Amino acid sequence: MSGLIDHKLFIKENKIVKFSEETLERIREIVLHYHGDRRKSALLPVLHIAQQELGGYLSVDVMDYVASLLEIQPIEVYEVATFYSMFHLGPVGKYVIEVCQTGPCAICGGERILDHLEKVLGIKTGETTPDGLFTLKTVECLGSCGTAPVMQVNTEFYESMTAEKIDQIIDDLKNKGNKQPSETRWADLF
Amino acid sequence: MGRLVLIEKIAIPGIRDFAVYRAHGGYSNAEKALKEMTPADVNREVTKSGLRGRGGAGFPTGLKWSFLDRKTDHPRYLVCNADESEPGTFKDRYLMEHLPHLLIEGLIISSYALGVKTCYIYVRGEFKHIIGILQKALREAYQQKFLGENILGTGFSLDIFLHPGGGAYICGEETAMLESLEGKRGNPRNKPPFPAFKGLYDCPTVVNNVETLAAVVPIIGMGGDAYKSIGVGKSTGTKLISACGNINKPGVYEIELGLPVEDFIFSEEYCGGIKDGKRLKAVVPGGSSVPVLPAELILRTLKGERRLMTYESLAEGGFDSGTMLGSGGFIVYDEDACMVRNTWNFTRFYRHESCGQCSPCREGTAWMEPVLRRIEQGKGKYSDIDLLVNIADKIEGNTICPFGDAAAWPVSSAIRHFRHEFEFHVEHPEIVKNTDHGSLMRYPASSIQYR
Numbered sequence: 001m002s003g004l005i006d007h008k009l010f011i012k013e014n015k016i017v018k019f020s021e022e023t024l025e026r027i028r029e030i031v032l033h034y035h036g037d038r039r040k041s042a043l044l045p046v047l048h049i050a051q052q053e054l055g056g057y058l059s060v061d062v063m064d065y066v067a068s069l070l071e072i073q074p075i076e077v078y079e080v081a082t083f084y085s086m087f088h089l090g091p092v093g094k095y096v097i098e099v100c101q102t103g104p105c106a107i108c109g110g111e112r113i114l115d116h117l118e119k120v121l122g123i124k125t126g127e128t129t130p131d132g133l134f135t136l137k138t139v140e141c142l143g144s145c146g147t148a149p150v151m152q153v154n155t156e157f158y159e160s161m162t163a164e165k166i167d168q169i170i171d172d173l174k175n176k177g178n179k180q181p182s183e184t185r186w187a188d189l190f
Numbered sequence: 191m192g193r194l195v196l197i198e199k200i201a202i203p204g205i206r207d208f209a210v211y212r213a214h215g216g217y218s219n220a221e222k223a224l225k226e227m228t229p230a231d232v233n234r235e236v237t238k239s240g241l242r243g244r245g246g247a248g249f250p251t252g253l254k255w256s257f258l259d260r261k262t263d264h265p266r267y268l269v270c271n272a273d274e275s276e277p278g279t280f281k282d283r284y285l286m287e288h289l290p291h292l293l294i295e296g297l298i299i300s301s302y303a304l305g306v307k308t309c310y311i312y313v314r315g316e317f318k319h320i321i322g323i324l325q326k327a328l329r330e331a332y333q334q335k336f337l338g339e340n341i342l343g344t345g346f347s348l349d350i351f352l353h354p355g356g357g358a359y360i361c362g363e364e365t366a367m368l369e370s371l372e373g374k375r376g377n378p379r380n381k382p383p384f385p386a387f388k389g390l391y392d393c394p395t396v397v398n399n400v401e402t403l404a405a406v407v408p409i410i411g412m413g414g415d416a417y418k419s420i421g422v423g424k425s426t427g428t429k430l431i432s433a434c435g436n437i438n439k440p441g442v443y444e445i446e447l448g449l450p451v452e453d454f455i456f457s458e459e460y461c462g463g464i465k466d467g468k469r470l471k472a473v474v475p476g477g478s479s480v481p482v483l484p485a486e487l488i489l490r491t492l493k494g495e496r497r498l499m500t501y502e503s504l505a506e507g508g509f510d511s512g513t514m515l516g517s518g519g520f521i522v523y524d525e526d527a528c529m530v531r532n533t534w535n536f537t538r539f540y541r542h543e544s545c546g547q548c549s550p551c552r553e554g555t556a557w558m559e560p561v562l563r564r565i566e567q568g569k570g571k572y573s574d575i576d577l578l579v580n581i582a583d584k585i586e587g588n589t590i591c592p593f594g595d596a597a598a599w600p601v602s603s604a605i606r607h608f609r610h611e612f613e614f615h616v617e618h619p620e621i622v623k624n625t626d627h628g629s630l631m632r633y634p635a636s637s638i639q640y641r
Contacts (some may be wrong), residue, residue, distance in 0.1 A: 107521075145434035189318070
């Protein structure tokens with residue numbers, strides 16, 4: 001491996017984009033998983049970490065920063081970030097709710113779950129509530145067909161959904177308000 | 191009660207932990223392989239067992255392993271395909287959630303057989319909780335010296351790393367998975383060269399499904415011959431089937447291959463029959479990509495024989511009257527399900543997930559989806575139905591990877607077996623438009639009589 005990853009800063013929007021030293025140390029370890037210094041292989045794990053720790057979505061600044069860390073061209077990051085559906089390219093709500101729309105969920109009422117969420121949140125699919133708390137999206141098969149219909153809040157699964165359960169979940173999340181969601185850190189997973 | 195071979199330990203409390211798994215005989219087959227067998231012995235047992243790829247294609251595992259280029263000086267890799275994304279399929283998730291150490295044990299034995307020192311588990315990113323479970327299990331295995339340098343003092347060393355996907359169905363295709371592991375978009379590669387010669391980083395690579403690699407553990411335990419004695423003909427051993435849709439007991443079941451389809455759907459041991467006392471309309475038995483069959487053809491072949499849960503029996507009759515075992519994602523539809531809307535739903539999925547590399551797939555799925563949508567909404571024409579058949583026919587076989595076929599088959603099979611439903615939508619726009627099935631994907635049985 002050709003030295004340690006450089007610690008570069010990008011300041012375009014008057015914001016400093018950088019990982020904590022602890023996260024950087026984790027990334028240095030992750031890069032070692034890929035033989036012969038093939039650090040580009042670490043792109044997907046690093047993008048997950050970046051999205052979680054650098055503002056909730058992948059801005060151009062964040063993507064440029066990741067490119068510099070992995071010593072690849074920015075375009076190599078853009079083309080990957082735009083290909084995979086888990087990456088957000090613009091600001092999203094604190095809680096991103098994604099409802100599965102694929103066949104097995106649909107025949108068990110998945111489409112009705114989406115209708116109900118639109119009503120409860122007062123937004124259309126693809127939109128974010130004015131308070132910035134919720135973004136509503138659809139998603140393709142999550143591999144929970146036996147417990148359909150399923151939805152995700154950020155990366156957590158909520159299965160066998162009903163209208164009543166949704167009301168409860170939305171209430172709970174609203175009460176949590178602006179507290180940070182307590183989620184597993186991607187950086188701790190590899 | 192069917193015999194459990196793969197997941198026999200699943201009901202043991204705490205089996206996710208190394209100590210409990212070990213106390214119940216876990217890792218003894220890895221120990222046996224590493225200490226008492228040569229890699230060639232392991233390969234021989236896997237070949238003898240007749241094990242076939244459990245991800246969907248059903249390719250013989252021993253044969254796939256035999257292709258691996260063992261002559262080069264390059265490192266060899268094993269990639270475990272845990273990108274389970276085929277609609278209707280959730281068996282690998284079940285296995286990893288409950289028996290993470292079984293998978294790790296399978297990876298150790300398989301890596302030993304293949305001469306692999308580095309193995310990657312590519313887990314779909316949405317399964318973040320499973321990545322956490324696997325990570326904990328891997329740490330335990332390292333601590334207990336079943337991974338790392340000089341495992342059990344045998345001189346064999348192995349590292350296993352977790353790699354997350356980013357939300358792309360296509361990455362379940364093996365060459366797309368390798369691209370994705372290299373930090374690129376998941377565009378499938380042309381074959382040849384096959385991954386066995388030029389795979390990850392252009393090095394010889396084997397890509398196997400989670401269930402396939404886990405099945406290597408009981409094969410070493412009982413021997414290839416004993417494993418082969420389970421099942422029927424070339425469908426040996428057991429298979430995990432994830433059952434979902436309009437049934438009483440959705441879930442993951444391990445079946446001995448050869449079980450009659452009728453027993454699987456209607457017996458209390460498995461699906462428990464159709465929900466709410468309704469009748470069976472159709473089944474997609476192997477994940478959304480395989481052809482849909484109407485009730486009469488999924489239960490019996492055209493020859494009148496009972497259809498069995500085997501690779502061969504489900505394929506009996508070709509695509510005219512048969513289908514495929516595929517991944518084992520078993521989707522059941524009751525009498526009220528609208529096959530037009532289901533077909534549109536699946537095609538919307540394939541349109542969304544096409545990587546866009548090959549024109550027939552990229553353009554074809556984006557053409558079929560709105561045509562299906564307008565038929566479904568009662569705005570279609572008769573000629574639209576033939577147009578769909580025509581487009582599907584032109585996608586099939588004309589793309590780099592099998593995704594094109596997977597997008598074409600649901601459409602052509604639905605029209606083959608349920609043409610009357612498509613025609614009904616064209617003929618009765620007023621009924622279709624006024625039937626509130628949009629949010630439920632179903633018709634009230636009373637409002638529409640198809641036949």
